[in-house]
Amino acid sequence: MPIRQLASDVAAKIAAGEVVERPASVVKELIENSIDAGATQIRVDLMNGGLQLIRVTDNGSGIAADELPLALSRHATSKVEQIDDLEHIRSLGFRGEALASIAAVAEVTLLSRPRTAEQGAQISASSGKLSDITPAASPQGTTLTVRNLFSAVPARLKFLKSRNTEVGHCHHLLEQYALAYPEIRFTVFSEGRQIFGTPGDGQLSSVLVEVYGLPVAEQMAPLVSEGQDDDPERPRVSGYTSLPTCYKSTRQHISFFVNRRWVLSRMLTAAVEGAYHSLLLSGRHPIAVINIQVDPALLDVNVHPAKTEIRFLKERRVFAAILRAVRAALLEEPEMPQWSSQK
Numbered sequence: 001m002p003i004r005q006l007a008s009d010v011a012a013k014i015a016a017g018e019v020v021e022r023p024a025s026v027v028k029e030l031i032e033n034s035i036d037a038g039a040t041q042i043r044v045d046l047m048n049g050g051l052q053l054i055r056v057t058d059n060g061s062g063i064a065a066d067e068l069p070l071a072l073s074r075h076a077t078s079k080v081e082q083i084d085d086l087e088h089i090r091s092l093g094f095r096g097e098a099l100a101s102i103a104a105v106a107e108v109t110l111l112s113r114p115r116t117a118e119q120g121a122q123i124s125a126s127s128g129k130l131s132d133i134t135p136a137a138s139p140q141g142t143t144l145t146v147r148n149l150f151s152a153v154p155a156r157l158k159f160l161k162s163r164n165t166e167v168g169h170c171h172h173l174l175e176q177y178a179l180a181y182p183e184i185r186f187t188v189f190s191e192g193r194q195i196f197g198t199p200g201d202g203q204l205s206s207v208l209v210e211v212y213g214l215p216v217a218e219q220m221a222p223l224v225s226e227g228q229d230d231d232p233e234r235p236r237v238s239g240y241t242s243l244p245t246c247y248k249s250t251r252q253h254i255s256f257f258v259n260r261r262w263v264l265s266r267m268l269t270a271a272v273e274g275a276y277h278s279l280l281l282s283g284r285h286p287i288a289v290i291n292i293q294v295d296p297a298l299l300d301v302n303v304h305p306a307k308t309e310i311r312f313l314k315e316r317r318v319f320a321a322i323l324r325a326v327r328a329a330l331l332e333e334p335e336m337p338q339w340s341s342q343k
């Protein structure tokens with residue numbers, strides 16, 4: 001075949017494949033945007049596992065009416081201006097392509113009202129084509145609705161599992177973000193029924209109760225942080241880890257947040273499991289929620305479009321800090337926090 005330039009809609013669908021793998025990837029991008037917008041309340045609605053509908057409603061900063069088309073355009077972001085900004089990213093998003101990618105593989109409606117605006121406005125996109133901006137009633141914040149995900153990409157639809165599996169992926173993801181942001185009140189509905197919620201009271205312990213239940217939460221020990229010093233390169237570790245009496249059969253319940261970004265990492269998982277050494281029989285894995293704060297300059301988050309992989313410049317220090325904090329939590333008999341059931 002001769003070399004040809006791809007039609008722009010074909011190119012857009014291929015690029016979207018990197019970001020939008022399944023409904024949970026859409027939910028991830030939307031709630032990251034809500035968090036970046038400073039929301040304190042985030043509601044997620046799913047219909048048919050997210051394939052029919054995903055709607056994320058937040059009370060964040062909102063988007064000015066005349067910027068609505070930009071929000072859905074590729075490489076348009078309010079978060080990064082210069083290449084140097086990539087060295088110290090504080091926001092979860094920065095690539096400016098999530099909404100454009102989602103709009104390439106679904107029908108998207110964006111409704112928003114910034115606090116200072118008297119009226120809201122709305123725009124839609126279907127097969128990547130934008131509608132006009134129309135005035136619309138809206139509370140302060142943003143509602144993003146994604147309908148008929150992948151209906152124009154049958155190859156992708158084929159690979160998706162049952163509705164319950166997709167709801168499960170979304171549920172797990174939302175639990176992770178709730179653990180990372182205890183100050184945000186999350187509510188999640190599937191087919192109109194609430195499946196998850198957090199109080200948004202700022203306490204990680206409250207979220208642990210919602211995610212794992214009171215009996216498990218009661219067996220989680222707070223990580224013991226090391227004494228204060230001024231070394232800016234020292235990773236700071238906080239969170240909770242399960243006592244050896246409490247365990248799971250998979251590693252899926254060890255969660256890491258680096259500068260409040262949910263990440264997956266074998267290296268970090270190995271550090272936690274290393275701390276349990278002989279305390280857990282093989283095949284048994286701890287439950288842990290580990291927050292790591294590092295100087296953003298010592299971090300590369302731009303490894304993969306989904307941004308769940310990161311690279312540390314000083315990997316050994318992070319490994320050692322986690323190992324020590326978890327070990328200290330298991331050895332100490334700290335005063336247990338006051339647990340309270342939210343239900």
Ligand code: ADP
Pocket residue numbers: 029033034037058060061062063070071072076077078079092093094095096097098099100142
């Ligand atoms: P990125 O998050 O990488 O900037 P996105 O495509 O996810 O790219 O979003 C594009 C832009 O749209 C953001 O930079 C932001 O200005 C705006 N935006 C998206 N979602 C929201 C939201 N929920 N609240 C306020 N602004 C939003």
Ligand code: MG
Pocket residue numbers: 029032033092093094096098099
């Ligand atoms: Mg984004």
